[in-house]
Amino acid sequence: MGTGLNEELRLKILLSTIEVFNTHGMRFTMDDIASYMRISKKTIYTVYRSKDELMLDMVDYIFDNIAISKGATIENCQESLSDKIKAHLTAMPDAFEQINFTELFLLRDKYPVVFDKVKLRLDSGWDPTMELLKEGQEKGVIKSDANLYVFKMMMETSLSSFFASDILKKQGLTYREGLDLVVDILLDGIKV
Numbered sequence: 001m002g003t004g005l006n007e008e009l010r011l012k013i014l015l016s017t018i019e020v021f022n023t024h025g026m027r028f029t030m031d032d033i034a035s036y037m038r039i040s041k042k043t044i045y046t047v048y049r050s051k052d053e054l055m056l057d058m059v060d061y062i063f064d065n066i067a068i069s070k071g072a073t074i075e076n077c078q079e080s081l082s083d084k085i086k087a088h089l090t091a092m093p094d095a096f097e098q099i100n101f102t103e104l105f106l107l108r109d110k111y112p113v114v115f116d117k118v119k120l121r122l123d124s125g126w127d128p129t130m131e132l133l134k135e136g137q138e139k140g141v142i143k144s145d146a147n148l149y150v151f152k153m154m155m156e157t158s159l160s161s162f163f164a165s166d167i168l169k170k171q172g173l174t175y176r177e178g179l180d181l182v183v184d185i186l187l188d189g190i191k192v
Contacts, residue, residue, distance in 0.1 A: 006046075006047060009043070009046075009047055010047050010057070012037065013033065013037070013044055013047055013048065013054065014054075014057065014058055014061050016033055016036050016037045017033055017054060017055075017058055018058070018062075018096075018099055019036060020032045020033050020036050021099070021100065022098060022099060022100045025100065025106075026104075026106040026107070026110060026111075029051070030044055030045070030051055030054075033054075052111060052113060052114060055111060055114045056113070056114055056117055059114060059117045059118055059121060060117075060121070062096060062099075063121040063125075065093045065095075065096065066091060066092055066093065066096070067125055068093070069091040069092060069093050070088050070091040070128060070129070071128065072091070073087040073088040073091050074088060074128060074132060081135065081136055081139055081141045082136070082141045082191065084132070085132055085133065085136050085141070085142075085187070086183060086184075086187060088128075088129060088132055089129065089155070089183045089187070090176075090179050090180055090183050092176065092179070097176060099175070101162065101163075101168065101174070101175030104118070104162070104163045107163060108163070108164055115163065115164075118163050119160055119163070122156055122159050122160055122163075123156050123160075126152055129152070130148060130152065133148045133151065133190075134148065140192055141191065141192060142190050142191060142192065143190050143191070143192055146189075146190035148190075151186060151189075151190055154186055155182065155183075155186060158182045158186070159179070159182070162175065162178055162179075
């Protein structure tokens with residue numbers, strides 16, 4: 001199989017895995033994905049050697065696409081700076097709105113390597129966000145004495161908690177609803 005075909009198959013597997021995850025949660029199997037895609041499990045194994053490898057790639061795929069959405073919010077000059085900051089902090093591709101993130105707390109115990117990757121991705125890539133928050137301070141939208149590094153740490157900790165506990169599931173919240181609540185609460189603390 002050529003590289004282009006492998007990449008096309010990889011993307012189809014990733015998108016199918018997201019769909020299967022939404023219906024089966026963390027209990028999904030490679031058989032479930034193969035059945036959903038109507039291909040053999042062996043074909044999936046030509047791209048991914050294991051469920052762990054597939055899940056690690058899925059984490060990167062999701063976070064890479066969230067970063068693209070965050071970048072788009074920075075380029076959107078039609079919104080006020082305050083709205084742009086909120087949109088940036090809550091950015092998520094429309095295609096991911098239906099992902100059932102409420103079961104991701106199971107990663108910690110069942111897939112610790114994948115859980116560590118999620119934490120790493122949550123804790124990285126903050127440079128554009130910090131620049132936007134600093135711009136907010138310079139333009140009087142964010143309190144000049146707000147400690148942006150503490151804000152960052154609180155955001156990271158809050159989001160990590162979604163993946164380390166079943167708080168979303170217990171509260172009957174989607175990841176989007178939880179993210180919006182966290183951003184609203186934290187932004188209210190630093191906005192002018």
